[in-house]
Amino acid sequence: MIRSFLFDILGDLIFPPRCASCGVRLPVPAGTRLCQGCKEEIQAVTPPFCSVCGEPFRSRAGINRTCGRCLKARPCFKKARSLFVYAGPVKELVRRVKFNDDGHALKALREIVEESFGRPVHSGGSVVIPMPLHRTRLIERGFNQSLRIALQLFPRDMVRRSMLKRVRNTLSQTGLSLEDRKRNVGGAFVVRYNGHPPDEVLLFDDVFTTGATANEASRALRRSGIKHVDVLTIARTVRWQ
Numbered sequence: 001m002i003r004s005f006l007f008d009i010l011g012d013l014i015f016p017p018r019c020a021s022c023g024v025r026l027p028v029p030a031g032t033r034l035c036q037g038c039k040e041e042i043q044a045v046t047p048p049f050c051s052v053c054g055e056p057f058r059s060r061a062g063i064n065r066t067c068g069r070c071l072k073a074r075p076c077f078k079k080a081r082s083l084f085v086y087a088g089p090v091k092e093l094v095r096r097v098k099f100n101d102d103g104h105a106l107k108a109l110r111e112i113v114e115e116s117f118g119r120p121v122h123s124g125g126s127v128v129i130p131m132p133l134h135r136t137r138l139i140e141r142g143f144n145q146s147l148r149i150a151l152q153l154f155p156r157d158m159v160r161r162s163m164l165k166r167v168r169n170t171l172s173q174t175g176l177s178l179e180d181r182k183r184n185v186g187g188a189f190v191v192r193y194n195g196h197p198p199d200e201v202l203l204f205d206d207v208f209t210t211g212a213t214a215n216e217a218s219r220a221l222r223r224s225g226i227k228h229v230d231v232l233t234i235a236r237t238v239r240w241q
């Protein structure tokens, strides 16, 4: 214990720790991966929000209720929830994990989840399905960021990496309208498992934008016989920002 503590201090002196988001030097021994300023900028998603899709309401008064969009077209998932607003340091950390394969940022994500929510993140269903990438995208990037983050947050034996497969390589969703996004992801997923389907699963992704991808993946899971699909993302874009 003392030995590992000394090694941590020596490591900090040789490679001074830096904030995983803004890069500012942290005091030694750091004991954290983010500076205080970045930590204070992080916004958790707080009620009131839509009890189905989790979209926070513009008015901070009142209770959770179903939003107009979910009333009009009920999503295939039971409920979607996100931990943080996709902005500031959270956005930076997710982007660093996704595009720079940054292990320091990956562990910083785990740190902010543990500090804000404790563990386990989800105590319900015993099966966590990371949102898959199409093979071509996986080869380009070299890894699936949703799988990497899921393995930081959930016990390894809960995470099923091959149950859901992305069979159509959808275009990047950025810059597409909601209708175009829905068309873009239609029929993109297949589900594979041996024996009986699990009763409920948790679909896990990095960012919830319009929910079109989560909805399409949930539709495929439901069609395969899984009764209950919940969605959890580390972050979500919030329209009222």
Ligand SMILES: [Zn+2]
Pocket (backbone or CB within 6 Å): 019, 020, 021, 022, 023, 024, 034, 035, 036, 037, 038, 039
């Ligand atoms: Zn910082």
Ligand SMILES: [Zn+2]
Pocket (backbone or CB within 6 Å): 050, 051, 052, 053, 054, 055, 066, 067, 068, 069, 070, 071
């Ligand atoms: Zn909703």
